[in-house]
Amino acid sequence: MSLFLLLSNMSSCEAQLSTIFYNKTCPNALTEIRNVVRCAVSAERRMAASLIRLHFHDCFVQGCDASILLDETPIIQSEKTAIPNISSVRGYNVIEDAKRTVESLCPGVVSCADIVTLAARDASVAVGGPSWDVKLGRKDSTTANRARENTDLPSPFADADTLISAFSVKGLNTRDMIALSGARTLGQAQCFLFWSRIYSNGTDIDPGFASTRSRKCPRTGGDTTLAPLDLVTPNSFDNNYYKNLVQRKGLLQSDQVLFTSASTNSIVQFHFTRLSDLKG
Known part of the structure; x- marks a missing residue:
């Protein structure tokens, strides 16, 4: 999926990225990261969505x-404690497990930035979603920006x-934004x-769905109670996101x-229409 690839290539540095970046320095890194992600998703299917969201919030x-x-440190205001992330973004433990694994193979070689990016791709594949080539060679940041x-x-x-404006600032057009939003099928x-x-009681929501x-x-009550974005296939990467919007069953206002x-x-x-046609 080219849009995930585009998101993955958003970077604050000008380093040349390559799909074969670790072929010589840590040839088994991608396989080991994939295995960690597969195990995590197998243990908790919801983790696939969490890893994709972690990647998006990072990028x-x-x-x-x-x-x-x-x-958090005396000189770093952690992004983990930002309002959209605190008690919400998860999957840090999976990234730590993957980092620990590759460090045992090739210490100091594979960046956490690349691991987060690869984990999103591998999480998508683990729940039936698209795969894409990930260009690697990112440097880990030493600063954060909670603001x-x-x-x-x-x-x-x-x-x-x-x-549209928020995505445009990041170099992503309206079509990019809507394609990336499709990840909220999970x-x-x-x-x-x-x-x-x-x-x-609005006209933009199906009464039965509401x-x-x-x-x-x-x-009243249950502020933090969790509900699936897609009631039908909450843990499978499919086109139900767009189907739900057409049927006025988008859960979040920003989706509908x-x-x-x-x-x-x-x-x-x-x-x-396109994805429905592809399904047959």
Whole structure:
């Protein structure tokens, strides 16, 4: 999937990346990282979505530099504690396991930035999603930017114009944004992120869908209760994301607006039709 490849190549440095970067210095690195990711996803299917999201949150601020892995220090304000990440982004333990494994093979060779990027690809494959060639050779960041994590990452309440603008700043156009959004066919969201949508009685939400969702997320209580973004196949990478939007069953407001907005509707329809045709 070229859009994941484009995201993976977002970087704050000008280093030349290559798919064969570790072929001589650590030839078994990619296999070992893949094995760690497969085991993690096998143990907890939801981990696939978590690793893809971890990669996105890393890349969207400062490029794909593993800055999101840095802990708080007297001179670093950790991105882990940014509002979109704290008690939400997960998968750090899988990256640590993969790093520990490759360090035992070739100490000081494979960057955490490359491991995060490879883990996202391998997580996608593990749940039936696309694969892509990952260019490697990133350097790990020694700085983090919590402030930009708080301001740059797209809000689940954003309208279409705001989303388009946020991605445009990163060099991604509207088609790129909608294609990348399709990764939300996986994963879960906390109730407080979509309460206003399911209780809105709006015309952009299917009434039956809203009623079903309200059973697990009542008007009061359960702020952090998790609900799958896709009720049908929450742990499989498929085209249900676009199908849900067409049926007014997008869980987050920032997803459903991609179908209801005139500036993005035709692209969502294209992805829905194209992927439906491919399925037969």
